[in-house]
Amino acid sequence: MPSTLSYQFSPIGIVHSCYKEKFGIPRQPGLVTEPTARLELIPPYNRLDTLDGLSDFSHIWVHFIFHATASEKWKAKVRPPRLGGKEKVGVFASRSTHRPNPIGLSVIQIGRIYTENNKVFIDLIGADLLDQTPVLDIKPYLPYADKIADAEGGFAPSKAETHNVIFSALAESQCRKYEDLHKKPITTLIKQVIEQDPRPSYLSNQVDREHGISLWDINIKWCARNDHFEIIKIEYE
Amino acid sequence: MPSTLSYQFSPIGIVHSCYKEKFGIPRQPGLVTEPTARLELIPPYNRLDTLDGLSDFSHIWVHFIFHATASEKWKAKVRPPRLGGKEKVGVFASRSTHRPNPIGLSVIQIGRIYTENNKVFIDLIGADLLDQTPVLDIKPYLPYADKIADAEGGFAPSKAETHNVIFSALAESQCRKYEDLHKKPITTLIKQVIEQDPRPSYLSNQVDREHGISLWDINIKWCARNDHFEIIKIEYE
Numbered sequence: 001m002p003s004t005l006s007y008q009f010s011p012i013g014i015v016h017s018c019y020k021e022k023f024g025i026p027r028q029p030g031l032v033t034e035p036t037a038r039l040e041l042i043p044p045y046n047r048l049d050t051l052d053g054l055s056d057f058s059h060i061w062v063h064f065i066f067h068a069t070a071s072e073k074w075k076a077k078v079r080p081p082r083l084g085g086k087e088k089v090g091v092f093a094s095r096s097t098h099r100p101n102p103i104g105l106s107v108i109q110i111g112r113i114y115t116e117n118n119k120v121f122i123d124l125i126g127a128d129l130l131d132q133t134p135v136l137d138i139k140p141y142l143p144y145a146d147k148i149a150d151a152e153g154g155f156a157p158s159k160a161e162t163h164n165v166i167f168s169a170l171a172e173s174q175c176r177k178y179e180d181l182h183k184k185p186i187t188t189l190i191k192q193v194i195e196q197d198p199r200p201s202y203l204s205n206q207v208d209r210e211h212g213i214s215l216w217d218i219n220i221k222w223c224a225r226n227d228h229f230e231i232i233k234i235e236y237e
Numbered sequence: 238m239p240s241t242l243s244y245q246f247s248p249i250g251i252v253h254s255c256y257k258e259k260f261g262i263p264r265q266p267g268l269v270t271e272p273t274a275r276l277e278l279i280p281p282y283n284r285l286d287t288l289d290g291l292s293d294f295s296h297i298w299v300h301f302i303f304h305a306t307a308s309e310k311w312k313a314k315v316r317p318p319r320l321g322g323k324e325k326v327g328v329f330a331s332r333s334t335h336r337p338n339p340i341g342l343s344v345i346q347i348g349r350i351y352t353e354n355n356k357v358f359i360d361l362i363g364a365d366l367l368d369q370t371p372v373l374d375i376k377p378y379l380p381y382a383d384k385i386a387d388a389e390g391g392f393a394p395s396k397a398e399t400h401n402v403i404f405s406a407l408a409e410s411q412c413r414k415y416e417d418l419h420k421k422p423i424t425t426l427i428k429q430v431i432e433q434d435p436r437p438s439y440l441s442n443q444v445d446r447e448h449g450i451s452l453w454d455i456n457i458k459w460c461a462r463n464d465h466f467e468i469i470k471i472e473y474e
Contacts, residue, residue: 005247028379052314052327053331089291100247107385136244139329143389146344149384154291
């Protein structure tokens with residue numbers, strides 16, 4: 001009986017991401033053009049030869065575990081954010097985390113492949129993955145097979161719209177200082193994360209209310225104004 | 238320590254496929270335009286409501302187990318068939334079955350979604366999956382996220398070339414008889430499978446040698462001629 005079989009998997013790697021909490025993660029990869037994360041290969045897979053030839057590809061598929069919600073029960077019907085959280089669809093017609101097997105799938109642009117302190121890393125550009133996400137597998141994205149020219153998209157027809165983001169004078173100077181110190185393009189990252197509107201839908205009508213969001217070790221204070229989003233200030237150790 | 242964690246998964250479904258053995262399976266999905274398989278949802282997932290809205294999509298991602306080779310050891314370097322079986326690349330730069338976690342990924346066009354004898358089925362068009370493949374998850378293919386316009390393909394730049402296939406008079410009449418009896422478009426299926434050249438590479442230079450291949454309950458005898466492939470005859474109960 002196939003239904004009684006089960007399979008056991010151990011991660012091949014772990015994600016180190018700027019996203020320390022679910023709140024604020026863009027709802028799809030590729031919206032941010034900076035490395036938002038890096039994948040560390042776990043022993044015994046921490047060998048550069050397992051990645052030979054990978055740099056000839058621009059993108060990889062990442063099979064990962066929805067580890068933050070893995071202990072929650074699956075649901076037959078879910079509310080995809082793209083439908084405004086109102087309509088329900090079947091779980092297998094969605095990319096919801098509340099799946100029978102909590103396996104996620106993201107196509108992610110790769111950056112540098114390198115070793116550091118005897119560890120093997122791949123930079124993940126615009127990855128939409130939570131910090132400490134366990135990774136089960138990575139595979140090259142094969143355009144001839146994976147890019148389906150005539151695929152139809154159901155309820156999710158196009159890219160999400162983005163909002164205009166303005167930094168206060170204080171936030172701008174704080175970001176510049178951080179960039180000088182850490183050599184990380186944090187201004188671009190903040191802009192690209194906030195312009196997606198990371199507010200949960202029940203807060204999406206609130207204007208002039210201060211929100212906080214964490215990226216790497218930085219806490220960002222921002223709010224929605226009438227016709228734009230404003231970065232008020234940033235805080236870090 | 239994340240490396241010591243492991244995760245247990247049970248299949249949500251099982252594949253009933255025309256491919257009873259690895260030999261003959263096209264090396265990517267989508268090359269055959271007929272349903273080559275159907276997915277049966279396993280209890281407790283055998284509910285139509287888990288699939289609500291799925292018919293608005295044309296394609297799904299299927300996460301499956303490489304069950305025929307799951308007990309084999311992973312290899313750090315593998316020989317992808319696209320490189321003629323000669324060159325080696327890292328396992329994570331390939332779609333090889335010899336992976337640390339034997340999870341496969343295919344994007345497959347869906348056909349009818351239906352119930353039959355209280356079981357729930359999805360027809361899978363051109364699926365490249367072995368019969369009895371356990372399925373861990375299915376997800377809609379989202380063109381806005383999954384169709385990467387500028388992805389670069391490494392060693393696998395384009396579709397495989399196909400060969401000219403000719404049916405003998407005997408094979409043609411046998412196929413017609415089978416189609417009348419079973420209402421399955423077996424002629425198209427045979428043509429589309431054989432035109433991919435399903436021979437293992439060590440036999441790919443042999444001309445006029447008879448090969449056998451099974452599709453559904455049919456055994457097909459065929460051979461390579463100088464400038465085409467010939468279907469000699471088919472056998473079935």
